Amino acid sequence: MTDAFVRHARPEDLDRVAELAAEHAAYEKAAPPPPDLAVRLRRLLFGPAAPRLRCLVAELPDTTLAGYATCAPELSTWSATEYLHMDCLYLTERSRGHGLGPLLVAAVRAEARSLGLTEVQWQTPVWNDGAIRFYDRLGATSKEKRRYSLAVD
Template sequence: MEIRPARPEDVPVILELIHDLAIYEKEPHAVKNTVEALEKNLFGEHPAIFAHVAVEQGTVQGFALWFLNYSTWESVHGIYLEDLYVRPETRGKGAGKALLRTLAAIAVERGYARVEWCVLNWNEPSIRFYDSLGAVPQDEWTTYRLTGEALESFGGTAAAASESEQPA
C-alpha cells in the first residue's frame, strides 16, 4: 500500500470515494461537489484543502482530505481531517492507519499541535479504530453548524448590517 499526496488525475476517483462515503454515512444525495470544483480546490492557485491517497496495485483505494486549523492558545496550526475513507474491500489492510499516520507525520514534522476530526456517534467500527490508535474523543465539546436557510438568514442580516455601516 503506497500513501502519497493526491494528484490532479486522482480527482475523479476521490470524488467517487466521497460519494461512497456519503452513502456509508446515510446521506447519498448530499454531495454537491464536482470534479471541476474539487480539482480547483485541491490544485488551484491558492489551495486550502489537501489530500493523500492510498494506492494498491495502481488503484486508489482510499483517501484522506484535510486542511489546516489553528490553535489560538498554542499559537500553532493543526490538521483537521475532513474525510477519511477506504473502500470496504480494502479495509483491514492498513490503508486507513497509513493515511492517518501520514497526517500525524506531517503534523510532527511541521510542529503542528494536533490532528483532529469528527466521527458519527453510530459509527462503531471507526470509533474502535480511532481508539486503537490512541485518539481521544473530545466529549467536552459539542459541534455546532450553521447552514442552509439559517446561515442565509443570519449571514444576510450581518451583510446587510455591515453594508448599512459603510460611509456613503
C-alpha cells in the same frame, strides 16, 4: 494489500476521489456531494490559492485508489495554536482491515509534522463503532461534541 502505499493526490485522481467521497457520504447517511466535486477539489488542491486542502490517497498495487484522507490547517482559540483538521478518512469496504487506515493516518500525521503542527483533530459519527474502535486502537482520545452548520444566506 501490503504493497499498497499512500501518496498525495494528483489532478488525475480527482474523479476517483469524488467517487470515494460520494461513497463516504452514503456510508455516513449524509447528503451526496455536489456533482462538480472533482472541479471544486481541483481548485482547493491545485488552484491559484492552493493548497487550502491536502488530499492523500491509498493506492493499491494495481493502481486502484482504495481510500482517501483530506486535511487542512485550522486554529484553536483555547490553545492559541494551529492544528491539522482531518476532515475525511475513508476506505472502501473491501479495503478495510488490511492496514491501509493506519497508513493514511500516518501520512496525515506526517503532513502535520511537515507543516510544523503538533496535533491532528477529527470527528466521526457517534454510531460509527468500527471507526471509533480503530481510532481508539491508534491511541487517539475523544471528546463528546455535536457538530452544527448554519447557512450564511
